[in-house]
Amino acid sequence: QVQLQQSGPGLVKPSETLSLTCTVSGDSIGTYHWNWIRQPPGKGLEWIGHVDYSGSTNYNPSLRSRVSVSLDTSKKQFSLTLKSVTAADTAVYFCARLSGGTGSGCFDSWGQGAQVTVSS
Amino acid sequence: SYVLTQPPSVSVAPGKTATITCGGNNIGSKSVHWYQQKPGQAPVLVIFYDGDRPSGIPERFSGSNSGSTAALSISRVEAGDEADYYCQVCDTGSDHVVFGGGTKLTVL
Numbered sequence: 414q415v416q417l418q419q420s421g422p423g424l425v426k427p428s429e430t431l432s433l434t435c436t437v438s439g440d441s442i443g444t445y446h447w448n449w450i451r452q453p454p455g456k457g458l459e460w461i462g463h464v465d466y467s468g469s470t471n472y473n474p475s476l477r478s479r480v481s482v483s484l485d486t487s488k489k490q491f492s493l494t495l496k497s498v499t500a501a502d503t504a505v506y507f508c509a510r511l512s513g514g515t516g517s518g519c520f521d522s523w524g525q526g527a528q529v530t531v532s533s
Numbered sequence: 534s535y536v537l538t539q540p541p542s543v544s545v546a547p548g549k550t551a552t553i554t555c556g557g558n559n560i561g562s563k564s565v566h567w568y569q570q571k572p573g574q575a576p577v578l579v580i581f582y583d584g585d586r587p588s589g590i591p592e593r594f595s596g597s598n599s600g601s602t603a604a605l606s607i608s609r610v611e612a613g614d615e616a617d618y619y620c621q622v623c624d625t626g627s628d629h630v631v632f633g634g635g636t637k638l639t640v641l
Contacts, residue, residue: 513564519582
């Protein structure tokens with residue numbers, strides 16, 4: 414059974430870069446899309462972007478200018494980088510596996526979530 | 534971009550059936566998935582591909598999708614079903630993922 418374990422700092426200063434990593438265990442990296450999703454305090458889920466096993470990426474247009482998602486298949490890890498953060502980026506960040514492809518897939522496995530606060 | 538619309542809240546008495554809707558342009562042509570999220574926890578998939586249930590999800594949970602509305606139904610509602618519920622689709626034109634705004638289910 415696949416498990417996703419998130420890691421990264423919980424506090425980031427304004428204008429700096431947020432970086433999070435998700436480690437995959439219990440299944441292969443291949444044939445899936447690996448995603449980041451966030452949830453601001455008291456609000457709903459927002460899809461950030463994903464990377465597939467070939468390294469191909471796709472991003473939410475609202476974040477595309479600041480975000481990067483990458484994959485390290487040798488370590489079975491994928492990472493999120495979000496530049497020039499502001500208080501509006503304060504949220505719980507989740508990593509998740511998309512099964513079934515980008516045409517119709519669903520998130521069948523999630524990381525535990527990580528609270529990231531942007532504050533000086 | 535594709536938009537999914539959910540009611541902010543639904544209330545239901547224990548033992549009754551709760552129905553949560555998810556509206557979208559021609560959503561019946563897409564595959565809709567539903568997630569349950571309890572406070573402080575990651576979302577859990579409860580319905581996928583409109584009406585399929587993952588293993589471990591009670592048969593009380595069911596889904597439908599037609600026209601411009603998809604729906605999640607929970608029969609014989611229990612106190613433990615109280616949570617936020619989100620619908621999700623993939624926008625095939627852009628390969629972007631879209632979530633509905635979420636519905637808070639309150640068990641009276």
